[in-house]
Amino acid sequence: MDFMELLLVSLGSAIVFYYGVKLLLFSKILYPKLWFPLPKSFFTSMGEWAVVTGGSDGIGKAYAFELAAQGMNVVILSRTKEKLDKIAKEIGDTTGQKVKVIVADFTEETVFDEIENNLMDLKIGVLVNNVGILPTLIPSKFLETPDLEKAIVRVINCNVKTMAKMCRITLPGMENRGKGVIINISSGTACVNASIYSLYSSSKVFVETFSQALQAEYKDKGIIIQTVAPFGVSTNLSGYQRTNMVTITAEDFVKTSLQHIRAGDKTYGSVCHAVLAWILQSIPHQILSSEAMQIRLKEYVKKRIAAASARTSTS
Template sequence: MGEFQQHLLTVLGSIVCLVFLVKSLRFLKYVFPYIRSTLPPSFFQSMGEWAVITGAGDGIGRAYSIELAKRGLNIVLISRTFQKMQRVALDIEQTTGQRVKIIQADFTKMDIYSDIEKSLQGLEVGILVNNVGMLQTSIPCHFLDATDNDQALINCNIMSVTQMTRIILKQMVPRQRGLILNISSAVGTFPCPLYAIYSASKAFGCTFSKALQAEYNTKGIIIQAVTPYSVSTPMTMWSKPNLINKTAEDFVRESLEYITLGDETFGCLAHEILARLVQCIPLQIFHSERVQNMLKDAISGRLKKNSNST
């Protein structure tokens, strides 16, 4: 019996070591783009002439718009606030010389998509960035304590992704090329209390992206969910950047190097490392009342501090 147990432990230990080795080797693919770009300079232009970015007025959407223009694409900005898009458009035109088209639309509504589709007619759209999104409330809270704006959030976080993808994917398939980035969130990769609807809506984006990639990867189309942790944007009250909390510009530049690394990435090396650490923590800990209260106090205090300093 002792010899059998010894053999069993040896086999189990070998399996654990093998799994760890495979995971380590797979993780290396996220390190290489951090050191040196693995994409040819013409990659993004090869997708098509135009990139469409939703929620393009500021934050991550603004950063994608400017960065893709720098990489040679004309840009379609879609957002609710016309003045913000005008500033982004002027910045793009002055710094890159690329053409810019502005479409004003409120993604909390459902009657906007026929007008968007008409406005995009005649444009060869090679890249779609489904970035627009909203929190139910900036302060984390229990479901029944939050404002009942469920329909607006679902329209903005879920329906925008499906409808914009349907519009753009129809023209990508005949050309056999294209790139669709669905900007989700790390809190969409696990059930996150105090952000119940937001977490669930971002989980939809992850699952939707993976399913579509399986359907269309043989047609030359890349569809990827990008699930960042903290990025300094208006949604996070411009929280101070650090090693983990990236600026929108730094995050976007790095995330564009990760687009061939799978149907879901956390967008940058720091967030990939953080995700591996978080995944080691049992969900029961995140779901405990003590941790929920600590999270609520920490985020509320940070938002209050940021609000007072602006």
């Protein structure tokens, strides 16, 4: 075998091996129950209580319901007491679990002392850092963001500071007991250069890097810290867009994401979102961040939100 033939055979073998590994990883996403089985008592074995920020709506509400269905008592935090009380009653009536509510506006900087006092005596096994806000529902360039100065403070307080503070509050108890789960909700926009989502996507990049560093620091303590990065989920944050192959319900998203809790320090929460991430990451950056793409994305979001609004007004 001459050198060129050897080179081609080696190259071909490397390509086959590379795509074989890719296929294996994809099979893990398709069949999480086979690759990452969870005992029925997995979540309750972490502790008695689950804490969910932004727990009165959307993904947070779905996590609160699902973790209560798994047998955990739940603390839900949000800024609207009426909504919290309503959801708390629904969860309690449906699952029979205890539900505590804590009213907190995470865009403010002075809410954490009261939260810590309310959580002090609870054995917290699961923390879901879900709460997050967009600077504006319709994506826009940074300098075109309405009330930009306020938007910067609100987004950083809610999307960045809250996650770090809630980890600071709950991690010591988990470390002392040698077990616990922290789920930090990021966004699919963090995996690409999300032009016209600059402030939001950058805050979610922090979520991912902080979570991965924290997992490296506390993995040996028996604590799972995972980033979950959804793309389209039909919630208030997305204007309750109609569901399709990519945009899924919060309930479906949460059920699949919890099946991947032992799948590594980052998942996309569902097969369709993982596939979408791979597709987007294969598109050249120059195309994704082009002016034409920004305009099309903005118009697309406008149309979908308008359609969702029209459905709501006629229902």
